Amino acid sequence: MKALGVARSTVYYKPRPVTAEDLKLMHRLNELHLEHPFAGARMLRDLLRREGVAVGRRHVATLMKRMGIEAIYRRPNTSKPAPGHKVYPYLLRGVKIERPNQVWATDISYIPMRRGFVYITAVVDVFSRRVLAYRVSITMEAAFCVEALEEALAKYGKPEIFNTDQGSQFTSLDFTGALLDAKIAISMDGKGAWRDNVFVERLWRSVKYEEVYLKAYDNVSEARASIGRYLAFYNGRAPAFEP
Structure with a gap:
């Protein structure tokens, strides 16, 4: 793409195929995630079931992974970088942000x-x-x-x-x-x-x-x-x- 002078992200003009049922679920999961950012797959499954949507926790977890969302809450840092990727330390603890470009x-x-x-x-x-x-x-x-x-x-x-x-x-x-x-x-x-x-x-x-x-x-x-x-x-x- 670089040789052609074309940005790679601009050549993807069609969204990946997903069933209509899963698209509907993903749209609702997106809304629920904004309303309840602390909710994991189990809680989101329960919220959907209250709305009359029969879905399993594993399927919710699969869709969340595809959407790139996860529950946001305090927990120990046990994540690992992708192979060959370095994780850098967190530098903002106690830092007062008081100007642009800081x-x-x-x-x-x-x-x-x-x-x-x-x-x-x-x-x-x-x-x-x-x-x-x-x-x-x-x-x-x-x-x-x-x-x-x-x-x-x-x-x-x-x-x-x-x-x-x-x-x-x-x-x-x-x-x-x-x-x-x-x-x-x-x-x-x-x-x-x-x-x-x-x-x-x-x-x-x-x-x-x-x-x-x-x-x-x-x-x-x-x-x-x-x-x-x-x-x-x-x-x-x-x-x-x-x-």
Whole structure:
């Protein structure tokens, strides 16, 4: 793709096939996860059953994994990086964030469409809450996360610290290599940590309730364009960014 000058995330124009029943379940799981971020597969199964949806815990867990969501709560850090991936220590404990370009953060979220779904990643300045760059893709491969990172660096300089979770996209050599090349300190949350990704979680809540749940995107291009317009509006409500 690099030889052609085409971003890898832009060539995925069709969402992966999923049964209509599973799509409906995934859309509802997405809503329930925002309302109850501490809920695991067992609790989500019970919530669905209260709504008359007969589904097993294992199937809920499978769909959650496909969506890239998990319960957020305090627990010991027992996660392990993907083979060959290094996990970096958490650097934000006790740090007072008081200026732009001090700390950036990123995350990935699931976005439902009319007949499928996509993923979104965004780079956020923690102090100003502004979205510095984003990408939409039908896969959770590291490439679209790296593209968003590179765009943010090109437009806004660089932060002192970049915070992520321990997802394989963010522990990948491509992603951490881009940060190390720019001499940015890498900070990583404990897997599922309740406190650390709150800034980006607030963004996802706004994106979904103010944009995604009010729309029914027909395709990836429409989703990308509509979300882009919303994020421009979202940034307009945030303090001016002064790198």
